[in-house]
Every structure is written in C-alpha cells, then in structure tokens.
Amino acid sequence: xxxxxxxxxxxxxxxxxxxxxxxxxxxxxxxxxxxxxxxxxxxxxxxxxxxxxxxxxxxxxxxxxxxxxxxxxxxxxxxxxxxxxxxxxxxxxxxxxxxxxxxxxxxxxxxxxxxxxxxxxxxxxxxxxxxxxxxxxxxxxxxxxxxxxxxxxxxxxxxxxxxxxxxxxxxxxxxxxxxxxxxxxxxxxxxxxxxxxxxxxxxxxxxxxxxxxxxxxxxxxxxxxxxxxxxxxxxxxxxxxxxxxxxxxxxxxxxxxxxxxxxxxxxxxxxxxxxxxxxxxxxxxxxxxxxxxxxxxxxxxxxxxxxxxxx
Amino acid sequence: xxxxxxxxxxxxxxxxxxxxxxxxxxxxxxxxxxxxxxxxxxxxxxxxxxxxxxxxxxxxxxxxxxxxxxxxxxxxxxxxxxxxxxxxxxxxxxxxxxxxxxxxxxxxxxxxxxxxxxxxxxxxxxxxxxxxxxxxxxxxxxxxxxxxxxxxxxxxxxxxxxxxxxxxxxxxxxxxxxxxxxxxxxxxxxxxxxxxxxxxxxxxxxxxxxxxxxxxxxxxxxxxxxxxxxxxxxxxxxxxxxxxxxxxxxxxxxxxxxxxxxxxxxxxxxxxxxxxxxxxxxxxxxxxxx
Numbered sequence: 001x002x003x004x005x006x007x008x009x010x011x012x013x014x015x016x017x018x019x020x021x022x023x024x025x026x027x028x029x030x031x032x033x034x035x036x037x038x039x040x041x042x043x044x045x046x047x048x049x050x051x052x053x054x055x056x057x058x059x060x061x062x063x064x065x066x067x068x069x070x071x072x073x074x075x076x077x078x079x080x081x082x083x084x085x086x087x088x089x090x091x092x093x094x095x096x097x098x099x100x101x102x103x104x105x106x107x108x109x110x111x112x113x114x115x116x117x118x119x120x121x122x123x124x125x126x127x128x129x130x131x132x133x134x135x136x137x138x139x140x141x142x143x144x145x146x147x148x149x150x151x152x153x154x155x156x157x158x159x160x161x162x163x164x165x166x167x168x169x170x171x172x173x174x175x176x177x178x179x180x181x182x183x184x185x186x187x188x189x190x191x192x193x194x195x196x197x198x199x200x201x202x203x204x205x206x207x208x209x210x211x212x213x214x215x216x217x218x219x220x221x222x223x224x225x226x227x228x229x230x231x232x233x234x235x236x237x238x239x240x241x242x243x244x245x246x247x248x249x250x251x252x253x254x255x256x257x258x259x260x261x262x263x264x265x266x267x268x269x270x271x272x273x274x275x276x277x278x279x280x281x282x283x284x285x286x287x288x289x290x291x292x293x294x295x296x297x298x299x300x301x302x303x304x305x306x307x308x309x310x311x
Numbered sequence: 312x313x314x315x316x317x318x319x320x321x322x323x324x325x326x327x328x329x330x331x332x333x334x335x336x337x338x339x340x341x342x343x344x345x346x347x348x349x350x351x352x353x354x355x356x357x358x359x360x361x362x363x364x365x366x367x368x369x370x371x372x373x374x375x376x377x378x379x380x381x382x383x384x385x386x387x388x389x390x391x392x393x394x395x396x397x398x399x400x401x402x403x404x405x406x407x408x409x410x411x412x413x414x415x416x417x418x419x420x421x422x423x424x425x426x427x428x429x430x431x432x433x434x435x436x437x438x439x440x441x442x443x444x445x446x447x448x449x450x451x452x453x454x455x456x457x458x459x460x461x462x463x464x465x466x467x468x469x470x471x472x473x474x475x476x477x478x479x480x481x482x483x484x485x486x487x488x489x490x491x492x493x494x495x496x497x498x499x500x501x502x503x504x505x506x507x508x509x510x511x512x513x514x515x516x517x518x519x520x521x522x523x524x525x526x527x528x529x530x531x532x533x534x535x536x537x538x539x540x541x542x543x544x545x546x547x548x549x550x551x552x553x554x555x556x557x558x559x560x561x562x563x564x565x566x567x568x569x570x571x572x573x574x575x576x577x578x579x580x581x582x583x584x585x586x587x588x589x590x591x592x593x594x595x596x597x598x599x600x601x
Contacts, residue, residue: 015442015443019447022443026455026459027458027459030458135325139584142587143531143580143583143584145535145538145579145580145583146539147538147542147555148558148572148576148579148580151562151565152572154565155565155569155573158566166566189314189321192321193317193320193321236317239317242448243314243448245451246448246449249543250539250542254562264454265454265543268458273458276455283451287445287446
C-alpha cells in the first residue's frame with residue numbers, strides 16, 4: 001500500500017511538472033511580442049521605453065532557460081504571475097473563483113451519480129422493454145451537448161414555465177439549471193458503465209445463493225450488486241471531475257456565473273496568458289489529485305484490489 | 312481515461328451483451344441511424360436537393376415565424392428558413408468533425424504504433440505523454456491551442472483533433488498489443504514471416520474493424536466539441552451556417568424564438584446518437600466475424 005502511494009505521488013508530481021513545462025513552451029509559440037501584449041496589444045502604440053521597462057519587470061529580456069527555471073521556482077511557491085488584463089495576481093483571482101466552480105462540479109457529480117445509479121438499478125436485468133428504454137435514455141443523455149441542453153432547459157423552465165431563473169443569481173434556485181445541465185450528460189455515461197458491471201455482477205454465484213436464501217430482487221440489488229456497480233463509477237470520478245471542469249467553461253458562460261470556466265474563456269478571448277496558464281495548471285492539479293484519490297477509494301471499495309500482487 | 316475511451320468501451324461491451332443471433336437484417340435502430348447519416352451525406356454533397364429554399368434568402372416580413380409546414384424549423388431574425396440553413400451547415404459541421412477525427416486518429420495511430428512496436432523505451436515514453444495530455448481534460452487542451460494560434464474554424468478543427476489524440480493513442484495501443492500477442496501472429500512469426508509482412512497481412516487488417524468503430528464514435532464527439540468551440544465564439548463565426556455558430560447566433564432570441572437554437576442542436580444530438588448506434592453495429596459485426 002505504501003509503495004503504491006509513493007508511486008502514485010511521484011507519478012502525479014511528474015505529470016504536474018510536464019504540464020507546466022508543456023504550457024510554458026506552448027505559450028512561447030504565440031506570434032508577437034509578449035511585452036506588447038502586456039501593454040494592451042499592438043493597437044496601444046506603447047513607447048520603446050515602456051516596452052523595455054515591461055521586459056525588465058517580467059524578466060522577458062533574460063534567456064529562455066532562465067525564464068523557465070524562474071517560472072518553475074515561482075510555481076513551487078504558488079506564484080502564478082500577474083494577469084495582463086486585470087493587473088491582479090493570478091493566484092488571488094483563481095482562488096476567489098475556484099470555490100464556486102468546485103461547488104458546481106461536485107454537486108453535478110453527486111446528482112449524476114444518483115441519476116445513473118437509479119436508472120441502472122431500475123433498467124438492468126428486468127424486462128427487455130426496460131433495458132431498451134434504459135439504453136435509449138443513456139444513449140440520448142450522453143449525446144447531449146451542454147450548450148444545447150442549457151438552452152433547452154432555459155427555454156422550458158425559465159422562459160416557458162418561469163420556475164427558475166435563466167441566469168445564476170447566487171441563490172439555490174439559480175444553481176438548479178447549471179447543475180442539471182452538467183449532470184444529465186455525465187449521468188448518461190456513468191449509467192452505461194454501471195449497467196455493464198451490474199449485468200456482470202448479477203451473473204455471479206453470490207447472487208444465486210442470496211436468491212436461494214429467499215432474498216427479493218430489490219434486496220439483492222441494494223445489498224449485493226450495488227457495490228459492483230459503484231466500482232467502475234468510482235474509478236471514473238477523476239475523469240468525470242475533469243470533464244465537468246471543462247463543461248463549466250460552457251455552463252458558467254451561459255448562466256453568467258462567476259467561476260474558473262468563465263474566467264478561462266475570457267482569458268482565452270483576451271489572450272491573457274498568465275490567467276490561461278494558471279487555470280490550466282490548477283485544473284491539472286485538481287485532476288491529478290482526483291486520480292490519486294479515486295485509485296485509493298477503489299481499493300477501499302474493492303478488497304480484491306488490495307490483495308498481494310494485484311495492481 | 313478520456314470521453315472517447317468511455318464511449319468505445321461501452322460500445323464494445325454492449326455489443327457483447329446484445330447477443331448476436333445471426334440475423335440477416337439490421338436492427339430498426341441501426342436502420343434509423345443509417346437513414347439519418349444518409350440524409351447528412353446528401354445534405355453535404357448536394358445541399359440544394361435537401362433544402363426547401365435558398366438558405367441565405369432574406370425575407371424580413373417573415374422574421375421569427377415559428378415552425379410550420381412552410382418553414383419546418385421556423386425562420387430566423389432575417390426571415391431565413393432555419394431548416395434550409397441547418398441543411399446548408401451540415402457540410403461545414405461534418406467537414407470539421409471528420410477532419411478533426413482524422414487528425415486525432417492519425418496522431419493516435421502514430422503514437423499507438425510507436426508504443427506497441429518500437430520497443431519498451433518508446434512504449435514507456437508514449438504512455439507518459441498520454442498521461443500528461445490527459446491532465447488537460449476535455450476542451451482545455453483545445454483552448455490552449457486556440458490561445459496560441461488564435462480563434463477560427465481551422466484552428467478549432469486542429470485543436471479538437473489534437474485534444475482527442477491521446478484517447479485514440481491509448482485505445483489503439485491497447486488493440487495493437489492484444490493483436491500482437493494473439494496466436495495467429497505468433498504462428499506467423501514461427502513460420503518465419505518478416506515483421507513488415509506480419510504487420511501488413513495480419514495486424515493491420517485485424518485492427519481495421521476496431522479502428523472504424525473508433526472513427527465512427529470519434530466523429531460524433533468531434534462535432535460536439537467543435538460546435539462547443541463555435542458556440543463560445545472560438546470556432547466558426549456566426550454568419551456561417553455551421554451548427555454551433557447557428558446555436559450561438561440564436562442564443563439572443565432564446566426566450567422568444569427557441570427554435571433557432573433547438574433545431575441546430577437536435578442535428579448535433581442526432582448525429583452523435585446515430586454515430587454511436589452505427590459504431591455499435593460495426594462492433595457487433597466485428598465480434599460476429601471472429
């Protein structure tokens with residue numbers, strides 16, 4: 001277990017270093033002068049002195065390798081540089097935005113889990129009809145793009161029925177549509193995976209022996225097979241959270257919610273490089289952390305993985 | 312894990328569960344999906360056959376007509392027929408989706424071949440590269456590419472292709488590794504066939520069906536991602552009749568004319584569902600053929 005943990009952590013550190021390096025050098029491919037970009041783009045007609053001063057301030061006059069090492073050093077202390085457009089430290093900007101986005105993503109993850117579990121427990125191994133309906137719902141849900149689903153939900157529940165606000169108001173009611181928009185497609189994916197593992201679990205001998213003891217179908221599902229359905233979904237949660245953070249770019253923009261996703265989109269549009277880099281690194285950090293966490297969680301949920309020699 | 316790997320694994324698994332019974336006729340769902348794709352192909356190759364009127368004909372008097380027999384999908388703010396515009400946009404949307412898929416598939420194929428046939432060092436290196444690229448989930452890698460090269464339909468296509476490549480690479484590597492260790496490849500090796508001949512005669516033909524399943528699924532996903540970028544204003548721009556751009560343009564009128572966003576989106580949803588169903592049918596074929 002300890003060896004596994006060390007391997008996981010060192011693997012995670014490697015991925016983060018590589019992400020930082022890749023991002024740093026990708027950004028250098030951008031045509032144009034970074035000093036010019038800091039001063040508001042080519043249209044701003046900055047003077048030569050101003051450009052020189054910015055180059056000195058941001059260390060852009062130093063050799064690339066020095067800039068790279070300085071960047072790594074700053075990252076270790078949590079310094080992500082200053083936003084070109086907003087002139088505030090990126091770390092401050094992101095830490096004020098992270099909470100809202102994580103709340104949105106985690107709520108969507110929980111809702112997606114419940115929807116997927118409900119659907120797969122209902123539709124698996126009953127009639128042919130139930131399995132066709134379940135399959136159809138999963139297939140459709142997984143095909144729904146966020147930007148379209150959000151539009152449909154707004155048209156129905158805000159413009160049409162006037163039940164919920166079309167933009168996020170910071171109240172719980174304003175959270176409902178964004179969470180549902182993110183959760184439904186994810187539930188489609190999770191339910192597909194859960195159903196496959198439920199089908200496998202139902203063919204196991206322990207189900208037959210529980211049945212022989214006189215347990216009901218529902219009882220077997222809730223007491224025995226649900227654990228098997230949950231396993232692959234747990235190991236998918238790292239992927240799912242990353243997917244939700246990517247989806248947050250669209251959802252936060254549509255519902256005008258403050259958060260990492262909208263910050264990222266604005267930064268991409270303005271080419272505010274330090275903010276883009278900062279968000280990418282932060283999301284990579286969250287993703288890597290979740291991957292380690294889900295690896296450990298699936299070991300707790302599945303004793304078979306803890307056995308000697310099993311990976 | 313990537314979205315593509317998830318789609319692929321569930322398709323393969325469901326193809327296993329839906330037991331083949333040696334039927335001659337495709338399932339009703341497959342026929343429907345095939346019909347939808349056939350319509351998309353017609354709309355791409357000969358849009359004038361499929362549309363009911365000129366997609367750019369402006370008729371201000373007919374602005375914001377709700378769907379009717381004359382205008383199946385309604386009209387937009389300039390009185391243009393939404394159905395005809397959706398048809399006209401099919402070519403662009405499919406072109407972007409197919410090109411992005413080919414880019415992702417080609418990169419994935421190169422990485423997958425390197426990992427499975429060029430020795431352990433390459434396998435290790437490629438796996439680390441894939442792992443690192445997975446730390447840019449979903450659209451993040453695409454957004455990074457767009458920051459570097461600026462927005463536009465061409466960049467968006469390349470960006471989607473690049474960000475799907477690690478998913479392709481990992482699936483392709485897995486398939487090559489399992490084919491490589493199969494009995495028929497071992498037999499060919501024992502018979503003294505050259506590595507090039509084994510690759511060309513045994514491995515690539517056997518990888519063809521899984522690869523075509525993968526490409527079919529990938530097109531649906533690429534269209535969704537590319538239209539998300541267009542929707543965010545980073546891909547095809549609004550005057551163009553691309554589905555994502557049409558959705559973005561219709562967003563302003565969501566409360567009064569929801570059909571402007573509903574129908575282009577339905578085309579995207581329909582395309583994704585149809586490609587998944589066809590991918591399944593292909594996977595089932597592959598398993599029956601074994």
